[in-house]
Amino acid sequence: MQKQLTIVQQNDTHGHFKPHLEFVWNASGFELKKTRGIGTAAGYVKGLKETNPNLLFMDSGDIFHGTAPLVQSKGDVAVPILNALELDAFVPGNWDFAYGKEQLGKLVKELDASAVACNLLDDSTETPFLEPYVVKKTDNGLKIGVIGLTYPYEDKIMHNHFSEGLIFSKGLEQLPKHIDKLKANENVDLIVVLSHMGLPLDVKLCSEVKGIDVLLSGHSHDRTRKPIVKNGTIIIQSGSHGSFLGRLDLTIENKNVVDYSHQFISLYEPSIPDDQTVTSLVQELFEPYEREHNETVGKTATTLHRMTLEEAPMDRLITDAYLHSVEGDMALSHGWRYGVPVAPGSITLNDLFQIIPTNPELFTVELKGSEIYDMFEANLDHVYARDPYNQMGGYVLRTSGVRMTFKPYNPRGARIQTIFINGRPLDENTTYKIVAAGQQTLKKFEKLKNYQNIHSIEVLKKYISSLSPVDVKMGDIESV
Numbered sequence: 001m002q003k004q005l006t007i008v009q010q011n012d013t014h015g016h017f018k019p020h021l022e023f024v025w026n027a028s029g030f031e032l033k034k035t036r037g038i039g040t041a042a043g044y045v046k047g048l049k050e051t052n053p054n055l056l057f058m059d060s061g062d063i064f065h066g067t068a069p070l071v072q073s074k075g076d077v078a079v080p081i082l083n084a085l086e087l088d089a090f091v092p093g094n095w096d097f098a099y100g101k102e103q104l105g106k107l108v109k110e111l112d113a114s115a116v117a118c119n120l121l122d123d124s125t126e127t128p129f130l131e132p133y134v135v136k137k138t139d140n141g142l143k144i145g146v147i148g149l150t151y152p153y154e155d156k157i158m159h160n161h162f163s164e165g166l167i168f169s170k171g172l173e174q175l176p177k178h179i180d181k182l183k184a185n186e187n188v189d190l191i192v193v194l195s196h197m198g199l200p201l202d203v204k205l206c207s208e209v210k211g212i213d214v215l216l217s218g219h220s221h222d223r224t225r226k227p228i229v230k231n232g233t234i235i236i237q238s239g240s241h242g243s244f245l246g247r248l249d250l251t252i253e254n255k256n257v258v259d260y261s262h263q264f265i266s267l268y269e270p271s272i273p274d275d276q277t278v279t280s281l282v283q284e285l286f287e288p289y290e291r292e293h294n295e296t297v298g299k300t301a302t303t304l305h306r307m308t309l310e311e312a313p314m315d316r317l318i319t320d321a322y323l324h325s326v327e328g329d330m331a332l333s334h335g336w337r338y339g340v341p342v343a344p345g346s347i348t349l350n351d352l353f354q355i356i357p358t359n360p361e362l363f364t365v366e367l368k369g370s371e372i373y374d375m376f377e378a379n380l381d382h383v384y385a386r387d388p389y390n391q392m393g394g395y396v397l398r399t400s401g402v403r404m405t406f407k408p409y410n411p412r413g414a415r416i417q418t419i420f421i422n423g424r425p426l427d428e429n430t431t432y433k434i435v436a437a438g439q440q441t442l443k444k445f446e447k448l449k450n451y452q453n454i455h456s457i458e459v460l461k462k463y464i465s466s467l468s469p470v471d472v473k474m475g476d477i478e479s480v
């Protein structure tokens with residue numbers, strides 16, 4: 001007998017629960033669309049449930065961090081909003097560990113949704129920190145096994161306190177065991193993996209692990225308008241920032257998916273109704289935090305965004321501000337993905353807090369040219385590695401004072417073609433002064449860093465106000 005199941009996915013909301021702009025590519029370049037907020041996602045899902053009770057709504061991570069209200073409350077303000085969404089399950093993303101092990105444990109206990117991760121252990125006991133999986137039952141009698149896979153490289157690329165007291169892995173040993181257990185002991189009809197490993201890693205994982213029916217991917221902010229099918233697994237990822245949802249309608253017979261359809265849903269479409277209860281709750285909970293950050297700090301003549309791999313205007317603004325504030329030969333910033341676009345016009349403190357919510361402290365560090373060369377080669381490998389399991393972090397390192405060309409398809413250690421610092425070829429024996437911020441950037445050189453007792457948002461505020469309107473120039477980092 002055939003049975004129907006609908007799965008709705010969101011991922012990488014990063015605290016963008018209020019109306020905001022979203023970057024959308026079009027035939028002439030790009031445009032900015034107005035997304036109405038998380039209340040629209042709630043309205044869409046609740047509308048579906050009115051006619052289809054056999055529905056699961058799941059989140060692939062990064063739900064507790066990314067905007068001023070979430071960061072300043074250490075995620076607490078997100079809990080009642082997420083509970084109002086009536087999520088069924090979620091897996092923590094790499095930024096959900098930002099407040100440490102104890103706070104994440106607290107947030108998970110307060111969340112109505114089941115939190116799952118089979119590749120995460122408590123270091124003190126070497127036992128699972130969260131439940132590896134959960135079994136969900138639908139009104140039509142289906143049993144769905146949902147297994148979580150959190151980000152495996154937390155201890156390698158994030159701040160140390162994110163991973164303190166926890167052990168991370170790719171889950172390659174644990175996952176098959178849980179799949180077998182769910183099928184043999186729980187007699188489930190469907191295996192769903194809820195992942196925050198990133199789309200390239202997830203596709204490779206599915207090529208190596210049998211028995212996964214559906215994988216809901218997160219972390220890499222991909223907008224998969226057509227599912228990827230690998231080794232019999234249906235794989236989707238649904239954008240970011242609460243601007244999109246993914247929907248799978250599955251037909252299941254004898255524990256097999258015999259048919260499916262997919263919709264990639266843009267939440268800026270006016271035909272989707274809002275859930276006014278959720279929208280009002282967001283407004284109420286966010287207002288005290290945002291009121292103190294409504295100050296306009298200046299204007300931008302450039303659309304600020306992070307939608308490009310090699311360099312992006314949002315990050316060039318950051319590194320330009322760093323070099324304007326602290327003397328150095330070059331500036332660096334991590335190649336983050338999060339952060340919604342800022343249109344030409346006024347920039348507020350709220351904008352700055354979503355551009356760089358961690359507000360890290362600036363530092364200087366002196367490195368030899370050879371170390372800088374190796375640093376860029378390692379970063380390029382983390383972005384373009386042929387083996388997806390070696391892809392770590394976000395985009396190419398963001399820079400000011402650097403001119404670099406590279407071939408992304410070359411092997412590790414041989415991608416850079418040319419590199420210049422302040423208009424002169426990089427000299428391997430010369431020592432250069434780098435300005436950057438936080439522990440995530442140049443993590444391996446932490447002991448050499450000289451922190452400056454000034455933080456990123458303060459630097460950005462002064463830079464923008466002094467040069468308003470800022471006009472960000474790029475074109476220094478190119479694949480050739």
